[in-house]
Amino acid sequence: MTWSPTTSHWGAYLARRTAAGALEVRPHPEDPAPSPLLGNVPDGVHHPTRVRAPAVRRGWLEDGPGPARRRGREEFIELDWDHALDLVAGELDRVRREHGNEAIFGGSYGWAGAGRFHHAQSQLHRFLNTIGGYTSSRNSYSLGASLVLLPHVVGDADAVLRRASTWPTIAEHTDLLVAFGGLPGKNVSVTPGGVTRHAMAAALRNFGESGLEVVSISPLRDDAPPRFWGRWWPIRPGTDVALMLGLAHTLLVEDRHDRAFLDRYCTGFEVFERYLLGEGDGTPKDARWAAGICGIPATDIRALARRMTEGRTLITVTWSLQRTEHGEQPVWAALALAAMLGQIGLPGGGFGHGYGSIGDVGDPGPLLRLPTLPQGRNPVATFIPVARIADMLLHPGRAYDYNGRRLTYPDIRLVYWAGGNPFHHHQDLARLRRAFGRPDTIVVHEPYWTATARHADIVLPVTTPLEREDIGGGRRDTHLIAMHRVLPPHEQARDDYAIFAALAGRLGVAEAFTEGRTPRQWLEHLYRTWREELRAQGHDVPAFEEFWAAGQYRLPPGPEHVTLLADFRADPERHPLPTPSGRIEIFSSVIAGFGYPDCPGHPAWLPPAERPDRRHPLYLIANQPGTRLHGQGDIGAVSRAAKIAGREPLRIHPDDARERGIADGDIVRVFNDRGACLAGARLSEEVMPGVVQLATGAWFDPVDDPDRPGGVLCVHGNPNVLTADRPTSRLAQGCTGQHALVQVERHTGPLPPLRHPSPPPLRPLRSQEDTP
Known part of the structure; x- marks a missing residue:
């Protein structure tokens, strides 16, 4: 059988179906460091947990829509597709008529299979927009704090997260890399949408050859890179901000900070300075104070602060540090510490966020717009921050604060989920379970019987990327991949697009959703539109037929050397930041004006709500x-x-x-x-x-x-x-x-059996007339 190209969030690869029907995979021939996660792919295609047919929870089928504590604990009845789609369309129509489109939640937080057209979240949002809209979610579990904070302090989150200083620039110019959260190599094989060439392994080898020194600050030794050539600083979890403040205090009192940089490029340092000196609370944030919180000796803190001023220093913060209580503070404090060193905008110096958190941060690949399925406009303005789904479901009508606004949770009657698994991403799963018991109906598209599918009312089986055609590529990928279909759909699985097209037909909006195109016609249309844009920029892009036959297109290269905020550094008057001051906001009068005690107007140490004790040490x-x-x-x-x-x-x-x-x-x-x-x-x-x-x-x-x-x-x-x-x-x-x-x-008792490797209890239903 022929090897076919495809891609995934862990990288591009080749796949083929054997004569016996099994799946074989091998790395993309141009990938210097293929992800070991490719080894998970073959077992999944026909695993017992694949959803084989549309299925409805027995209690919902017998009793109709309504809150149900039995979700996740009840058997499912398998239906034919027409019956299942009629039920979904009828329930969507009922909720719209009785409660309005705001009562439909279509958050569908991502990480479905890679692919530009069969992007489950885009497909769902496009469909819901054609029927009048939905309550949406904002931001991400990975970067919930940073995506809100960074626009206030540097004006643009993407400037930090998508246009970071590149690995070649760091290897050539950086003397000291202070990595809060380390540089965990296990994360960098993953990039949203895929990557053809995994570059970080080579970058880390270059680090070793260049003599760059790394200080990895983490409770885990192996958060440092492989073949680590620096020093591990084991720190108490959640105390990085205290360490940053101790370093900043040392720079301040020893007059090692760059006052000229702070005056020209920043605003509000004088407020932060008073806080460091303890003028408001009587507690100087010195190295001794920091040592008592973070567990790193004060002498080491002072020595590191001095070492940071002796050469080109880059301060980085992993995404994990902002995924904690008061997660805004480590990002803001690290930015303030880098500003005090005065190296922001210089090659190899300054600030970075996300190195070692995901594969494309620091990658010198091209940053191009790729073909994307239009989602349309959502007429419903209601939204929630993505991590507040349980609060929303449990407390409709409750008011809450968000980014300077006072919002109210909507009364959600129908949850429609495609391309995500909240029972992976969310916290306190017992509470989420209770929250999932509240809506009238939960509809889920899933290839597998995940916990989210098991807690749904209606589960519709969908294909995996290997069972359909698509176009794939990541945010900094070097290639656009023609994702050929390798396998037939599993049992009765259908593409999300086919499901939504059928629902759109039942709800009278088929033309608005499909625009009369088949999936292959959509691929050709999206590619052709994208090709015209690149050709207008002077790039030679092949026609679709040539691209599809070749299996890939090498994208125009991006610049090898990039320095974050270099233009701002060179001329802050011509290239001001999109902040109220046009500068880096070490103190934000906007945030201060919100009056949030858990996020003041400058970086601060805020003790966590829970601390180790005898019961939970x-x-x-x-x-x-x-x-x-x-x-x-x-x-x-x-x-x-x-x-x-x-x-x-x-x-x-x-x-x-x-x-x-x-x-x-x-x-x-x-x-x-x-x-x-x-x-x-x-x-x-x-x-x-x-x-x-x-x-x-x-x-x-x-x-x-x-x-x-x-x-x-x-x-x-x-x-x-x-x-x-x-x-x-x-x-x-x-x-x-x-x-x-x-x-x-x-654990000393008998081991409970594992149930997740098998589907939930299922009963086939021969025809619609058999409905209980």
Whole structure:
């Protein structure tokens, strides 16, 4: 069989179907560092958890729409497609007529399969817009705090997140890289939309050859790059801001800060200066004060501050640090610290956000607009910050603060989800479970019986990228990929587009949704429109037929050397920042004017609501996995091989394990007042004492907790049964799922069976006349 090109969020690759019907994959021939996540792909295509036919929860089919505590605990009835689509269309029409389009929530937070046309979120939003709109969500779980804060302090989040200084520039010019959150290599094989050439591994090799020094500040030793050539600073989780303030205080009192830069390029430093000196609260934020909070000796803090002034220094912050309570503060404090050094806008110096968090930050690839399916206009203005879905469902009509506005949660009657899994992304899953019991109806498009599908009322089976044609490419990708179909659709699975086209026909808006085009015609139309734009810019772009036959098009190269805010540095009058002052806002009068006690007008240390105690003495870090993308691929070979007795591994320091009588390979119970999960113990000195690490993404597999009446135990090891559904602040209302406080004990009873690798109870229904 012929190898066909395709792409994924973990990279471009080649695939083919064998004569026996199995799937083989191999890396793209131009990829110097293919992702190991490719090893998860073959097992997933015909896994038992594939949704094989439209299915409806028995209680919804028998009793009709309405709140239901049985979601996630009840069998499903399989229906034929016409019957299922009639039910969905009828319910959409009922909710629109009785409650208005605001009562439909179509957030569908992303990470569905890669592809520019079959982008599930775009397909859903386009469809809902054609029928009158929907309540939407804003921002992301990954960057909820940063996407709101950065426009206030530098004017444009994309300037920091999408046009960062490139790896070649850093390797050539940087002397010292101070990495808050480290530079975790496990994350960089992933880029939204895909990447053909994974470049960070080569960049890190260049670092070693250039003599660049790295200080990795993280509770995890292996958040540093492979072949680490710097120093690991183990820091108490959630205390990076205190360390940044201690460094800034040292620069200030030793007169090592760049006053001229602060005067010309920044505003509000005098307010921050008074805060550092403790003039308002009587507490100078000096190195000794910082040491008492973060656990790093004051002498080391002072020495690092001095070292940062001796050469070109780049200060970086991973996305994980803003995914915590008061997550706005580490980003803002690091920016202020970089401003005090006066190197922002100079090659190799200044500030960065997201290096090591995702594959395209620092990538020198082209930054081009790629073909995109138009979503249309949403007539409904109502929205929520994406991480506030449980609050919205549980508390309709409640007022809340967001970015200077006073908003009200809508009364959602129908949730329509396509291309996402909130039971992966969200926190306090027991609370989310209760929230999912409130709407009248939940409709989900899914290839797999994920926890979200199991908590739905109507589940429609959709294809995976290998079962359809598409065009693929990421934000800084070097290639546009022709994604050929490799496999036939699984059982009765259909494309999202086909499902929405059928619903649009039932609701009288077929032409508005499809514009009379088939999927192949849409691909040709999107490509042709995009090609005309690039040709107008002087690029030689092949016709669609030539592109499709070749399997890829090498995009025009981007600049190898880029420096963040270089134009602003060169001439702040001609290139002002889009902030109220036109400068970097170390103090923001706008944010201060909001009056939020959990996000004042300048970077500040704000103690967390929870602190270690006798009952919950361990910090849990719920970080991104190295064996899958979020929950995608958890059923694959690479992810399964890392598990212990089928449970997600929990890393624990040998001293903490010894104190609890835990040996390597034991099954342990991890718990707090929100919930509990089982995991496999992996003893490791890569985590500092007092810290345990349990990656996100294990498929939620809940049972009633025998040790906590009314509580939930995830028998597979999903850490979001433990994390708090608490916003970063009133400013951003972002996700805080990175940390939690827990206790760990050896599990001694019988092991509960794992249910997530099999579908829920299903009963076939032969015809519509058999409906209960």
